[in-house]
Amino acid sequence: MGKGDKKTKRGKIxxxxxGVRRPRIKKKVSIENKISIDNKAEAK
Structure with missing residues (x-):
């Protein structure tokens, strides 16, 4: 168990x-981005 093990967190790294042991961290959309998108839509 370690680097070579596919099922451990260290192996995934x-x-x-x-996978299950090391899920992807999803990026959160910040409020600033939402505001800037709305402003761009109004400018058109």
Whole structure:
């Protein structure tokens, strides 16, 4: 168990993959981005 193990968190980090042990972190849309998008829509 370690770097070579596909099922451990350390193994996932080593291989650069994602799964149950190491889920992807989803990016949150910031309020600033929403405001700037609305302003661009109004400018047209």
């Amino acid at each position: 080593y291989r650069g993959t994602f």
